Amino acid sequence: MVTKNELKRLRSLQQKKFRQEYRMFVVEGTKSVLELLESGWEVEGLYATAAWMEAHTDLNLPDLQIVSEKECEMASGLQTPPGIMACARFREPDGTDFQERLPDKLLLLDGIRDCGNLGTIIRTADWFGFTHIICSEDTAEIYNPKTIQASMGSFTRVRLHYTKLPEFISRLPEAYRIYGTFMEGQDLRGTEFPQHAAVVIGNEAHGISPEVEQMVTDRLSIVRVADHPVDSLNAAVATAILCFALSR
Amino acid sequence: MVTKNELKRLRSLQQKKFRQEYRMFVVEGTKSVLELLESGWEVEGLYATAAWMEAHTDLNLPDLQIVSEKECEMASGLQTPPGIMACARFREPDGTDFQERLPDKLLLLDGIRDCGNLGTIIRTADWFGFTHIICSEDTAEIYNPKTIQASMGSFTRVRLHYTKLPEFISRLPEAYRIYGTFMEGQDLRGTEFPQHAAVVIGNEAHGISPEVEQMVTDRLSIVRVADHPVDSLNAAVATAILCFALSR
Numbered sequence: 001m002v003t004k005n006e007l008k009r010l011r012s013l014q015q016k017k018f019r020q021e022y023r024m025f026v027v028e029g030t031k032s033v034l035e036l037l038e039s040g041w042e043v044e045g046l047y048a049t050a051a052w053m054e055a056h057t058d059l060n061l062p063d064l065q066i067v068s069e070k071e072c073e074m075a076s077g078l079q080t081p082p083g084i085m086a087c088a089r090f091r092e093p094d095g096t097d098f099q100e101r102l103p104d105k106l107l108l109l110d111g112i113r114d115c116g117n118l119g120t121i122i123r124t125a126d127w128f129g130f131t132h133i134i135c136s137e138d139t140a141e142i143y144n145p146k147t148i149q150a151s152m153g154s155f156t157r158v159r160l161h162y163t164k165l166p167e168f169i170s171r172l173p174e175a176y177r178i179y180g181t182f183m184e185g186q187d188l189r190g191t192e193f194p195q196h197a198a199v200v201i202g203n204e205a206h207g208i209s210p211e212v213e214q215m216v217t218d219r220l221s222i223v224r225v226a227d228h229p230v231d232s233l234n235a236a237v238a239t240a241i242l243c244f245a246l247s248r
Numbered sequence: 249m250v251t252k253n254e255l256k257r258l259r260s261l262q263q264k265k266f267r268q269e270y271r272m273f274v275v276e277g278t279k280s281v282l283e284l285l286e287s288g289w290e291v292e293g294l295y296a297t298a299a300w301m302e303a304h305t306d307l308n309l310p311d312l313q314i315v316s317e318k319e320c321e322m323a324s325g326l327q328t329p330p331g332i333m334a335c336a337r338f339r340e341p342d343g344t345d346f347q348e349r350l351p352d353k354l355l356l357l358d359g360i361r362d363c364g365n366l367g368t369i370i371r372t373a374d375w376f377g378f379t380h381i382i383c384s385e386d387t388a389e390i391y392n393p394k395t396i397q398a399s400m401g402s403f404t405r406v407r408l409h410y411t412k413l414p415e416f417i418s419r420l421p422e423a424y425r426i427y428g429t430f431m432e433g434q435d436l437r438g439t440e441f442p443q444h445a446a447v448v449i450g451n452e453a454h455g456i457s458p459e460v461e462q463m464v465t466d467r468l469s470i471v472r473v474a475d476h477p478v479d480s481l482n483a484a485v486a487t488a489i490l491c492f493a494l495s496r
Contacts, residue, residue, distance in 0.1 A: 031479065116364070120482050127481055129473030152479055189496050225377030225495050231279065231400055233375055233488070234368050240485040241492045247473050248437050 002047065002065050010047070010075040010087055014145060023090040025143035026075075029082045030056065035153030037061065042089040047075070052083030077145045090143065091159075098132065098161055099171055104195050105246055106176070109135045110165055110212050111203035112235055118142070119150025120236035121201070126154035128243040133158055134198075136165040136209075165200075169215045172198065178217045180208045181238060185221035188245050199242050204235045250295065250313050258295070258323040258335055262393060271338040273391035274323075277330045278304065283401030285309065290337040295323070300331030325393045338391065339407075346380065346409055347419055352443050353494055354424070357383045358413055358460050359451035360483055366390070367398025368484035369449070374402035376491040381406055382446075384413040384457075413448075417463045420446060426465045428456045429486060433469035436493050447490050452483045 012018035202208035260266035450456035
């Protein structure tokens with residue numbers, strides 16, 4: 001049986017304060033929980049309703065605890081709880097210096113604030129083979145339930161590094177070109193990328209920060225086709241187009 | 249002064265039932281409301297808090313009614329109301345047959361269910377010069393506040409047509425190729441598009457419906473770079489990549 005305290009702790013993980021305190025987070029939904037279990041991530045607890053279990057008799061999950069619909073609703077952060085949730089431990093830095101084993105293509109997030117955008121960016125990055133994302137310290141939190149939800153399990157495969165972005169860029173080997181998108185940049189459609197490329201994605205409202213902009217070596221533009229002004233593209237959408245262009 | 253009834257009606261427009269009944273919808277936020285006013289759309293009411301007006305003394309909006317913070321919270325659908333909202337009338341079909349004045353490039357939505365995705369798709373379509381989107385009847389509602397929010401004002405410029413998709417496609421002139429994305433399709437990166445192209449975007453979970461799939465003439469694929477399985481791309485992300493590829 002699940003204790004009241006355990007349910008309370010689960011529920012508290014909807015708040016950053018408690019995630020930070022317990023170094024744990026919540027994953028909800030069949031697909032995301034299955035990917036979590038497959039990933040070898042450290043799972044602290046696994047909870048499902050009887051209805052979910054009946055609908056998934058083909059799955060044999062270890063140490064699954066049954067919760068009532070009411071308990072599930074209490075613990076869940078979703079309006080319509082999917083009936084399955086896991087509590088997992090943070091993946092702590094492994095002590096090695098990531099800068100010493102850099103992939104050829106890098107994604108750099110400079111202040112992405114919306115968790116849904118961050119989750120979608122993680123999912124897209126995963127599809128396009130990015131195994132690491134470098135995030136400025138003011139980028140949204142990977143363990144926010146909305147990020148986890150939108151990443152659709154990809155958070156288990158793409159590793160996020162929160163760090164001071166200008167410092168990170170300044171330490172990159174010279175072979176790396178640093179790309180950013182701006183209104184007046186070079187047309188992305190004709191751009192060929194070198195082997196070593198780092199792409200910076202700016203904040204939803206303010207774009208790339210002045211400090212990072214100074215370090216951009218190649219200014220690109222996702223050219224607007226419409227002949228009337230359109231404010232901008234959504235940040236996750238712009239990231240996807242850049243990832244696709246980089247994959248050519 | 250704004251009456252209790254007016255506030256109640258505003259609040260009720262968060263629900264589809266009442267939007268349908270009144271043929272009205274709500275727009276919130278400075279940017280979206282300004283674009284609404286610029287678009288010449290029929291606006292029924294315009295409401296702002298004193299705080300919003302103080303912060304925007306440079307804007308001279310017509311027939312603006314002041315609401316208290318409390319009234320604004322009551323009427324708003326957002327957790328953090330931006331302090332400015334408009335009530336607008338549906339844009340009703342103008343009676344002309346859209347099929348007789350088709351643009352060269354068409355976007356067809358086959359059962360997009362998430363309002364956030366739909367709004368983002370509208371915003372992206374606007375950027376890439378699509379003036380019309382054809383939606384299956386089970387596609388999410390353009391006037392849902394979440395759609396309006398995510399479209400960032402682009403709903404004023406891109407026209408949505410809800411119709412029976414297979415029927416619409418069957419009536420398209422022969423010059424149009426019909427594109428859809430599938431796991432085993434032709435690599436999008438090498439695809440050249442003809443002058444007349446219609447791109448179908450499938451449902452978030454189930455993809456393109458069997459009936460529409462039969463009518464697809466060219467099967468494309470947004471090739472996954474990762475060498476491990478990744479479930480799929482977000483529907484709005486896939487749409488953006490297709491729109492970008494079409495713009496080459």
